[in-house]
Amino acid sequence: MKNLMNKLIKQTEFWVFMIIIVLALLIQARSGAFFANNNIVDIMRSMICPALYAVCALLAFVSTGPDVSFPLIAALSSYLAIVITYGTGYDGPWFVVYLIGMFFGALMGALNGFIIVKYKFPSLIVTLGTSSLFSGILLGAFEAERMELPDTLQRFGSMNLLTVSNEKTGLGSALPMTFLILIVVYLIAYAVLNFTMVGRGVYAIGGDEISAERAGFDVKKIRFGIFVINGMIAAVAGLCYSVMSMKYLPTEFAGGEMVVIAAIVLGGARLTGGVGTLKGCLLGTLLLTMVTNSLILAGISVYWQKVFIGGIIIIGTAIPAIQYFLGGSRGKKVKGGEAA
Amino acid sequence: MKKRLFTVMLIAAMAATALTGCGGSGGTVDTSSDSAGSADTTTSEEGVETDGDRFEVANYKSDKDKSEWTIAVITKDNTAAWFKRMETGVNEFGSETGINVIQKGPANADAASQVEVVDNMIDQGVDAICIVPIDPGALEASLQRAMEQGIVVISHEASNLENTLFDTEAFTAEDFGAAIMDSLAEDMGEEGKYAMMVAYTTSTTHMEYANAQFNRQQEAYPNMELVNGGAIPTCESEESVDTAYERAKEVLKANPDLKGFTGVASTDCPGIAKAVEELGLDVKVVGVGTPNEFKPYVNSGTITKVKLWDPRVSGYVMCKLASDILAGEEIGDGNGYNAGIEGYENMVLSEGTNRCLLGQADITLTADNIDEYDF
Numbered sequence: 001m002k003n004l005m006n007k008l009i010k011q012t013e014f015w016v017f018m019i020i021i022v023l024a025l026l027i028q029a030r031s032g033a034f035f036a037n038n039n040i041v042d043i044m045r046s047m048i049c050p051a052l053y054a055v056c057a058l059l060a061f062v063s064t065g066p067d068v069s070f071p072l073i074a075a076l077s078s079y080l081a082i083v084i085t086y087g088t089g090y091d092g093p094w095f096v097v098y099l100i101g102m103f104f105g106a107l108m109g110a111l112n113g114f115i116i117v118k119y120k121f122p123s124l125i126v127t128l129g130t131s132s133l134f135s136g137i138l139l140g141a142f143e144a145e146r147m148e149l150p151d152t153l154q155r156f157g158s159m160n161l162l163t164v165s166n167e168k169t170g171l172g173s174a175l176p177m178t179f180l181i182l183i184v185v186y187l188i189a190y191a192v193l194n195f196t197m198v199g200r201g202v203y204a205i206g207g208d209e210i211s212a213e214r215a216g217f218d219v220k221k222i223r224f225g226i227f228v229i230n231g232m233i234a235a236v237a238g239l240c241y242s243v244m245s246m247k248y249l250p251t252e253f254a255g256g257e258m259v260v261i262a263a264i265v266l267g268g269a270r271l272t273g274g275v276g277t278l279k280g281c282l283l284g285t286l287l288l289t290m291v292t293n294s295l296i297l298a299g300i301s302v303y304w305q306k307v308f309i310g311g312i313i314i315i316g317t318a319i320p321a322i323q324y325f326l327g328g329s330r331g332k333k334v335k336g337g338e339a340a
Numbered sequence: 341m342k343k344r345l346f347t348v349m350l351i352a353a354m355a356a357t358a359l360t361g362c363g364g365s366g367g368t369v370d371t372s373s374d375s376a377g378s379a380d381t382t383t384s385e386e387g388v389e390t391d392g393d394r395f396e397v398a399n400y401k402s403d404k405d406k407s408e409w410t411i412a413v414i415t416k417d418n419t420a421a422w423f424k425r426m427e428t429g430v431n432e433f434g435s436e437t438g439i440n441v442i443q444k445g446p447a448n449a450d451a452a453s454q455v456e457v458v459d460n461m462i463d464q465g466v467d468a469i470c471i472v473p474i475d476p477g478a479l480e481a482s483l484q485r486a487m488e489q490g491i492v493v494i495s496h497e498a499s500n501l502e503n504t505l506f507d508t509e510a511f512t513a514e515d516f517g518a519a520i521m522d523s524l525a526e527d528m529g530e531e532g533k534y535a536m537m538v539a540y541t542t543s544t545t546h547m548e549y550a551n552a553q554f555n556r557q558q559e560a561y562p563n564m565e566l567v568n569g570g571a572i573p574t575c576e577s578e579e580s581v582d583t584a585y586e587r588a589k590e591v592l593k594a595n596p597d598l599k600g601f602t603g604v605a606s607t608d609c610p611g612i613a614k615a616v617e618e619l620g621l622d623v624k625v626v627g628v629g630t631p632n633e634f635k636p637y638v639n640s641g642t643i644t645k646v647k648l649w650d651p652r653v654s655g656y657v658m659c660k661l662a663s664d665i666l667a668g669e670e671i672g673d674g675n676g677y678n679a680g681i682e683g684y685e686n687m688v689l690s691e692g693t694n695r696c697l698l699g700q701a702d703i704t705l706t707a708d709n710i711d712e713y714d715f
Contacts, residue, residue, distance in 0.1 A: 033593055042593075046586055140448070143419075146633070169596045171619050173589075245582045246614075252580040296590040301571040302541055 009326075012268030015319045016283045019312075020290065030298045037164040038173035039297070045175055047289045048182050048244070052237035053260040054267075054281045055189055056230040060123060061261075061269045062276045063206040063226050068257045069112055069127035072134040073231050074238025075253035077104040079138055081239060082248050085150040094156035094243075101235040108134060109231020113224035135254060144250035149242060157243040178240040185233060190278050198222060207274030263288045266316035287312065394484075395695075397505060400492045401668030402467055410440045411468040411662050412461045413655060414454065418445025421632065422651050423472075425715035429652035433659040441659055442466075451475035458482045467666055468492035470658035476501035492665050494658045500693045505665065506674050507694045508657050510649030510683070510701040513545060517552020519702045520626060521561070523645040524553075524600045527624040531563035532599030535574040535591045537584060537612065539605035547573075549604045549628075567595045577608045584611025592619055603627035609646070613637040631705055631713040638710050646705040651715070653701060657684050661697075 008014040028034040053070055060067030081101035090096065108130070115126045138144050149157065161179050165172040193199040201222045204212035213219050242248045267284025269276030291312055295305040393399055402409060413430050415423040427443045434441035444461070446453030451474045459482055461469055469486055473479050476498050483493050483503035495504040511519075524534060536553060538546035550573045557564050568574055574591055577584035584607050592598055592615060601616070601623055603609040609627035616623045617640070625637075626645045637643040657679045664671060671677060674697050675689035683701025690696045705713060 031594060036593075039593060042586075042589060169593070171593060171596065171621075174618070241582065245585070247581065247610075249581055252582065293586060293590060296568075296575055296587060297594045299568060299594065301568065302573060302576055 010323065012319050012323065013277065013280045013283055015323075016266060016268070016280065016287055016316065019316065020283065020287050023287075023290065023294075023312075027294045027298045031294075033169075033297055034294065036166045036168070038166040038169075038171050041162065041164050041173040041175050043286075043290055043293055044179060045173070045244070046293050047285055048176075048178050049237050049241045050256075050260055050263060050289060051182055051282060051285045052185060052233060052240065053256060054264050054285045055185060055278070056233050056237075057257070057260050057264045058269055058276050058278065058281045059189075059202065059226050059230055060127075061206075061264060061271065062273060063202045064116065064223055065123040065273065066261065066271075067112070067123055067127045067227070067230055068261075069108075069131045069134065070230060070234035070237070070260075071253040071256040072131045072138070073105050073108045073234040074241065075144075075250055076134045076138045077101045077108060077231070077235035078238035078242050079142065079144050079248065079250060080104045081235070082147070082150060082153070082242065083142075085152065090150070091152050094152050097150070097153055098236060098239055101239050102232040105231035105233075105235025105238075106228050107231070109228045109234070110224070112231070113227030116227065117220045117224045131254075138250055144248075146250065147248045149246060149248060153239070153243050154246065157246050176244055178243055181236060181240060185236065186278060186282065193278065198225075202226065203274055259288060259292075260285070262313050262317075266313065268320065270320070284316070287316065394487050395505065397665055397671050397674075398668070400490060400505070400665050402666040404467070406437070406439055406663070406667065408440075409468070409663070409666055410442065410464075410466045411470065411659050412464075412466040413441065413443040413470045413658065414457050414461065415443060415445040415472050416454070416474050417449040418443065420449075421715040422630065425713075426472075426651040426655035429650075429655035430659055432652070433656045433663075437663065439659075439663055443655070446474075449474065451478040455479060455482050458486070462486050462489065462491065466491060468494065468659075468662035470494045470496070470655075470662055471498070471504075472496045473498045473501055479503075492662045494662050494665075495694075496654050496658055498694075499696050502693055504694050506661060507696045508654065508661065508684075508687070509696060509698050510654060512690070512698050513548035514552045514555075515698075515700065516647070516702055517549040518556035519704075520549065520602055520604070520628070520647050521553040521556040523647060523704060524602055524624060524626040525557070525561045525564060527626065527644045528564065528600045530561050533565050533567050533595055533597055534600035534602065535567045535595065535598060536572065537575050537577050537587065537601070537603040537605075537608045538573045539577055539579045539607065541573065541576060543605075546604045553602060564600075567591065567598065577603065577605055577611060579605060579607050581607045581611045581614075584608050585614050586611075588612040588615035589619070592616070592621060592623070598623055600624045600626070606630065606633065609634060609643050610637065613642040617642050630715060631710050632715060634705070635710055638705065638707050641707065644706065646710070647702055648705070649701050650703055650713070653681055653683065656681055657699070 024034055033039055056067060056070040078101050081097050084100055085097050112127055112130055115121055116123050156177060159177045160174040161177050162175040163172065193202060201212065201217040204215065204217055205219045205222055209219055238253065263284040264276065264281045266287055267280030269280065291309055295308060300308060415426060417423060423445060430441050430443050444457050446457050454474050455478055458469065458479060462485060469491055473495060480503050487493050487503055493504045495501050495507045498504065498507050501507060536550050538550050541547060554566060554572050575587040577587060588611055601612050603612050604627060606629045609625055609629050612625050616625060625643045628647050634643055634646050638646060660679045673689055674695050677687045677697055678685050684699040687697040687699050690698055
């Protein structure tokens with residue numbers, strides 16, 4: 001039992017989880033509406049897109065470095081998928097539209113991967129560059145505007161996985177089918193990262209590139225593959241966003257990357273690479289989504305909301321430092337004990 | 341070494357041509373291009389009118405017959421539905437008066453392309469330019485050149501543009517905000533809780549609208565109450581329909597007895613309406629937006645009223661004012677100017693950076709009349 005506690009305390013995820021619990025109780029105490037079934041479902045719904053983006057951000061951070069291009073890949077690939085669906089008059093199952101989007105997402109991710117692997121440029125600079133490239137293509141060359149979704153996506157968007165209704169207030173809430181996509185993506189990512197050689201390679205090349213190469217990992221292939229996969233996940237997230245708002249909204253994607261990166265850093269991913277878990281990434285996203293979606297509920301004014309969110313991010317990112325400090329002093333004690 | 345010297349010289353030459361190209365694309369004008377950038381320095385070269393004269397309306401009377409006039413309307417983006425609507429008003433004016441009117445927009449909706457269009461129009465020798473600027477600052481030099489050549493310059497949505505004879509606006513932010521509140525109050529039966537959404541607390545006009553709404557409610561509707569202890573605004577949509585939806589839902593959860601909601605960005609009301617529809621609540625939604633985008637919600641009754649101004653009339657008014665100046669009509673400082681169209685019969689002068697003429701031309705769209713507006 002004591003061992004388990006010790007192990008937990010050492011994990012960043014545990015502390016993030018504790019912050020979530022404490023905040024949830026605080027918000028519940030102030031508003032009396034946090035643990036209502038409709039509120040929980042609302043938060044789950046809001047989490048879908050950021051949590052998908054978070055996988056992109058995590059994979060990039062763990063293996064290579066920051067990737068900030070995923071919102072624009074999402075925007076452009078979902079635009080292309082929707083336009084092609086309109087162009088061909090396609091009206092079959094929704095997942096074909098997703099596959100089209102993923103194809104374009106993979107191409108854009110491949111461009112990122114190619115430049116980063118081939119020329120060894122920093123991923124931040126490369127993805128910043130491709131971001132503005134994609135944004136230029138979307139808004140300049142294609143002149144994308146707000147548009148309605150094709151019928152197949154509209155049908156998919158109006159399907160619900162779960163509908164709840166709050167007995168006290170009579171307010172309802174529905175969880176869209178896209179939540180299933182989120183679960184599937186996480187399950188696949190979890191399995192690959194934890195139970196395959198490639199998955200171990202992702203961590204290895206981020207931790208120490210040279211050692212990983214000597215250990216037999218193909219650094220270039222893995223890195224390139226990660227950016228291709230990132231492109232595909234981004235495309236899925238983009239289509240999910242459109243499906244949930246029942247409209248394609250070209251200008252609403254850009255700028256989403258910063259909150260997502262903050263979320264995964266909260267979840268314990270290290271900016272220097274090699275460290276970060278899906279569990280942490282999910283918890284970090286949950287924490288930020290919960291905070292941004294509960295401050296009005298808790299009656300905090302618009303101006304203070306930003307102070308609050310900033311505060312949470314700073315406290316969250318300070319956790320590893322605190323742990324290091326605590327861990328360090330405990331380590332010394334143990335050593336002292338052994339010596340005596 | 342020689343090669344490098346050559347490259348440097350080539351670059352220098354290119355830079356030089358690029359720089360002079362900007363200033364001298366007019367070619368025929370003898371005004372010095374170096375003074376063109378700043379409007380407040382009085383140019384004193386021969387043949388150039390002094391700064392005071394440039395803004396003297398009477399100097400712009402045209403000797404030509406009105407059938408020979410050309411009025412150019414330059415928009416931000418001629419492909420946008422908003423400006424297509426403006427074009428109908430401009431053409432209406434043309435066919436009514438027999439004056440030659442053209443509406444042009446830049447190839448790309450950016451400031452530099454718009455400057456190019458203005459310069460082209462000056463070179464073509466138009467008699468008046470009516471402009472909706474993308475970036476007023478970028479246009480000052482070109483518009484000053486236009487005015488120095490005796491071209492009438494009228495603007496719209498440009499209270500901070502210096503080189504214009506008159507800027508025309510549909511209403512003041514105070515009036516518009518108050519009108520939004522009046523509409524909401526009417527729908528709510530003048531009592532109950534309401535909430536407000538803006539895009540960002542940093543967007544000046546949105547906050548002006550929001551404050552005006554609140555002030556109007558305070559003075560006229562004592563039985564209404566802004567949620568959250570009167571904090572303005574209640575929430576931000578961050579220019580995103582989905583964020584608007586999530587925030588609206590949250591506000592509705594926190595205030596189950598909410599009766600009214602206003603949104604002033606085009607993203608706000610669709611998001612609010614979606615939340616209200618999904619939750620099946622009886623909340624009145626009033627806000628700013630364009631008819632086509634809001635039509636589904638207005639027809640379903642969730643958005644009760646849409647407030648805006650009609651770009652068709654704005655385009656008409658600019659042309660009318662320009663033609664009156666060319667005809668030498670007595671306009672004076674513009675106060676009380678009558679453009680002969682509803683909402684602009686008695687325009688009020690407000691002097692700021694320029695002479696700004698304000699109408700009382702906010703319009704209200706409801707399920708009954710929204711089909712009359714196609715933009």
